[in-house]
Amino acid sequence: MSRSDEGIEAIGLRRQFKDVEAVAGIDLRVLPGEIYGFLGPNGAGKSTTVHMLTTLLPPSGGRATVAGFDVAKQGSQVRAAIGAALQEAALDPFLTGAEHLRLQASLHGIRGDERKRLIGRLLDRVGLTSAGNRKVRAYSGGMKRRLDLALALIHDPSILFLDEPTTGLDPQSRTALWDEVGRLARDEGVTVFLTTQYLEEADVLADRVGIIDHGRIVAEGTPSQLKAQIGKPTVEVVPESPDELERLRELLRRFGAETAARPGAFAVQLDGHGALPEVVRALDTENLRAAQINLHEPSLDDVFLAKTGRTLEGAEEE
Amino acid sequence: MRRTTDVALGLAHRQVTVLFKNPSLFIPPMLFPLMNFMAFAGGLSRLRHVPGFDFHGGYTAFQFVFVLLQSAAFGGVFAGFGIARDFERGFARRLLVSAPQRSGIIAGYAIAALVRWAMIAVVLTCVALVAGMKIGGNGVDLFGLYGLAIIFNQVGLLWAAGVAMRFRSVQAGPLMQTPVFMALFLAPVYVPLDLLSGWIHAVARLNPLTFILEAGRGFIQGEPTQVALAFGLAVALLVIFAVWARTGLRAAENAG
Amino acid sequence: MTQQVWLIAQRSVVRTFRQPGTWIPPLTFPLMLMAVNSNGLRAATHLPGFPTDSFLAFFLPFSFLQGALFASGIAGVDLARDIDTGFLNRLALTPVRGSALLIGQIGGAVGLGALQACVYLSVGLIFGVHIDTGVAGAFLILLLAVLIATGWGTLGLWLALRTGSGEGVQSQFPLLFFATFISSMNLPRNLIEVTWFRDVATINPVSYMIEGLRSLVISGWDAQALLLGFGFSLALIAVSLGLAGRQLKVRMART
Numbered sequence: 128m129s130r131s132d133e134g135i136e137a138i139g140l141r142r143q144f145k146d147v148e149a150v151a152g153i154d155l156r157v158l159p160g161e162i163y164g165f166l167g168p169n170g171a172g173k174s175t176t177v178h179m180l181t182t183l184l185p186p187s188g189g190r191a192t193v194a195g196f197d198v199a200k201q202g203s204q205v206r207a208a209i210g211a212a213l214q215e216a217a218l219d220p221f222l223t224g225a226e227h228l229r230l231q232a233s234l235h236g237i238r239g240d241e242r243k244r245l246i247g248r249l250l251d252r253v254g255l256t257s258a259g260n261r262k263v264r265a266y267s268g269g270m271k272r273r274l275d276l277a278l279a280l281i282h283d284p285s286i287l288f289l290d291e292p293t294t295g296l297d298p299q300s301r302t303a304l305w306d307e308v309g310r311l312a313r314d315e316g317v318t319v320f321l322t323t324q325y326l327e328e329a330d331v332l333a334d335r336v337g338i339i340d341h342g343r344i345v346a347e348g349t350p351s352q353l354k355a356q357i358g359k360p361t362v363e364v365v366p367e368s369p370d371e372l373e374r375l376r377e378l379l380r381r382f383g384a385e386t387a388a389r390p391g392a393f394a395v396q397l398d399g400h401g402a403l404p405e406v407v408r409a410l411d412t413e414n415l416r417a418a419q420i421n422l423h424e425p426s427l428d429d430v431f432l433a434k435t436g437r438t439l440e441g442a443e444e445e
Numbered sequence: 446m447r448r449t450t451d452v453a454l455g456l457a458h459r460q461v462t463v464l465f466k467n468p469s470l471f472i473p474p475m476l477f478p479l480m481n482f483m484a485f486a487g488g489l490s491r492l493r494h495v496p497g498f499d500f501h502g503g504y505t506a507f508q509f510v511f512v513l514l515q516s517a518a519f520g521g522v523f524a525g526f527g528i529a530r531d532f533e534r535g536f537a538r539r540l541l542v543s544a545p546q547r548s549g550i551i552a553g554y555a556i557a558a559l560v561r562w563a564m565i566a567v568v569l570t571c572v573a574l575v576a577g578m579k580i581g582g583n584g585v586d587l588f589g590l591y592g593l594a595i596i597f598n599q600v601g602l603l604w605a606a607g608v609a610m611r612f613r614s615v616q617a618g619p620l621m622q623t624p625v626f627m628a629l630f631l632a633p634v635y636v637p638l639d640l641l642s643g644w645i646h647a648v649a650r651l652n653p654l655t656f657i658l659e660a661g662r663g664f665i666q667g668e669p670t671q672v673a674l675a676f677g678l679a680v681a682l683l684v685i686f687a688v689w690a691r692t693g694l695r696a697a698e699n700a701g
Numbered sequence: 702m703t704q705q706v707w708l709i710a711q712r713s714v715v716r717t718f719r720q721p722g723t724w725i726p727p728l729t730f731p732l733m734l735m736a737v738n739s740n741g742l743r744a745a746t747h748l749p750g751f752p753t754d755s756f757l758a759f760f761l762p763f764s765f766l767q768g769a770l771f772a773s774g775i776a777g778v779d780l781a782r783d784i785d786t787g788f789l790n791r792l793a794l795t796p797v798r799g800s801a802l803l804i805g806q807i808g809g810a811v812g813l814g815a816l817q818a819c820v821y822l823s824v825g826l827i828f829g830v831h832i833d834t835g836v837a838g839a840f841l842i843l844l845l846a847v848l849i850a851t852g853w854g855t856l857g858l859w860l861a862l863r864t865g866s867g868e869g870v871q872s873q874f875p876l877l878f879f880a881t882f883i884s885s886m887n888l889p890r891n892l893i894e895v896t897w898f899r900d901v902a903t904i905n906p907v908s909y910m911i912e913g914l915r916s917l918v919i920s921g922w923d924a925q926a927l928l929l930g931f932g933f934s935l936a937l938i939a940v941s942l943g944l945a946g947r948q949l950k951v952r953m954a955r956t
Contacts, residue, residue, distance in 0.1 A: 181794060182794075183790055183793060183794070183953075183954070184954060185954055203796060206794055206795070206796065207796065209794075211794055213787050213790055213791070214787070217786050217787030217788045217789075217790060217791040218786070218788065219712070219716060219783075219786075219788055221715070221716045221719040221720060222712065222715065222716065226712075226715070230708060230712055231791075231795065233704070233708050234705065234708060234792070234795035234796065234797050235795055235796065236796070262719070278791070472875070473875055476875040476879075477875065477878075480875065480878060480879050480882050481882075483882070483883065483898075484882035484883060484886075484887070486895075487883075487893075487895045487897070487898035488882075488883070488886075488887050488888060488893055488895070488898050488902070489742075489745075489887055489888060490894045490895055491745075491748060491888060491892050491893065491894040492742075492744065492745055492748070494748060495744045495745065495747050495748060496747060497744075498744075616722055619722075619726045623726075623730075623733075626733070627733065627737075630733075630734075630737040630738075630741065631737060633741070634737075634741050635741050635742050635744070635745075636741070636742075636744045640744040641740070641741065641743075641744070642740075642743060642744075643740055643743070644740065645737065645740035645741055
């Protein structure tokens, strides 16, 4: 079910802060009902892009439309169509969860019984019914994020921006939030623009991923397309006896090019996907006993490495 | 003993460095005494014409002594804020873990408070002299005045340190400030004791700070008065609040 | 628009009053200062030309001003926190108008200012202050006190919008305190002896705000003092609103 005919489109979108070009001309297109993962290290330009697309920051150049409205010229229409949970869980510690929702609903012009029903339903949906009348300062990080999501959804937006929604959350809260975001897109047709620095998050949630680095999109596609660009899986074998490492090396070289492996193991990047059974059969034929055989599928980190020359982790530390 | 000194000097060095690197920590404690001095000495000087006003050194000197003592006490209290902040940020816990002699921690904060106030005192004195303050006392008298102020600075620090170490939060700030503020303003701030009337006269007569303030004013006009009593009271306060701070440190140690 | 102002103001008031540690000291500190100064400076009433024999009546108006200054600090720090946590961005993503946001945000300061004014006036009356202008004058005192709180509160918002941090707001406060100190808070201007101090107090609008309030307490209906008191208070509101409005546009640069 798709609720909006228009998603997000940016052409040459730019933002300059004095001497720093935070976003250096990006082109992207997010289809209605799609979850788009915007992946990159801290400072890559993710949040700046979100701020421009949500009308909080005027672009320095280029053009973008959200839900069919120009972000630079039709700010109020864009805001009416979108919900956003920005990087900071922007909550007032002295208000309760229900009071936050009431304020947000009222500012969107929702009143009376409709507002009451909506607040109850959203609190229930994000699992905060029992905590709804508690002040937010007593909430855990996960509860704050869930309330943040409920606030973003109060006016039933067709497009949802989530700026690093799971940063700092424990694995359980993270999974719960992923489930809810997935459900919103799947069941309600909400278009989701999700920024993240977690590869796993983009991999699990996103239909398509854009990788941004130094303000530019360096790769875009579905997670499997991107990994396929990197290519082939790697097989790593640990021989039962360390003396057989040399024989193992000779055997594996028949299946692909040598690549980095743990000490005591040998690894090759396979020439073709179906090669693993052949590797196992060859080991058997050569009577070479393996203590461990590992198959590594290419990850988004490999994609990041291939496109930028750095690992995502390394980019964080820069 | 040497280990206590090492801890104290190390911590004091850190405190003073932090102070110089953060003007926001240094400027307000510097500005407030100057503002008070200008407002009181400048705005209220007509009070010297009130019948019975028997201080002969001029109203600027009369107010200077109060503001000097106030700056000393609040210099100590502001240092107490720093202790509370250190507890909130976890730095103080690291100190408790690593300091071989924990009493050196209080001594370190005390030295830093003194250094910080010394700078304020220099600026305040210069401003007062530029404003035409007359000093009737000799070097020994001034030594007495600044000696009292130094003890007062340490009393303020020890009081605030005791509170900070018990509450371990900057939210205890008003609790550190308010009693000191009240004690100071329940002394003869604007006019000599004899010109006060009603309940404030009764309270001021019993307030130990009254004797310290009057001795300070005696020093600056060159007519020392109640010197032994003032120093005795100041030292007694120092001892009482040293115990208060030490038990506060123990409370912090027990809290883990 | 009215509805939006009401919603933001409601939130501002609720937030302010849910932090007792924030509003109780600013409420009680001026009372303490009033208690000690009204007694400690009573001797000043013996000066020839002093306009009343009750220093409490003379000093009472300063408490309104001091309370307003504290309320201003609260308003500023709270808005700075909203900027820091991104709450302002959240509001910016709703259809709320910038002007509604600004006026509503002042709500907390105005609410606290009104409470302070009622408390200070009540305490003054309990301790024997006679309001020379009667009940009507007392209402006018409350009105002027709220206007003053609004003006200072808006100034606090401007500082918050300009600096974007609570520390930034607080670091500016010594200057505002200084402005209140170099005024006719402790003595009438004609009794201030030091020339430079008297001159600064004469050009300091704070003096006229205090004197407007003071006239209602001790000298009866004084059109000039009232005009100056209300005029400077309204001017402070207008200037602060203008500055804050401009700064809000910079801070909330939504399209």
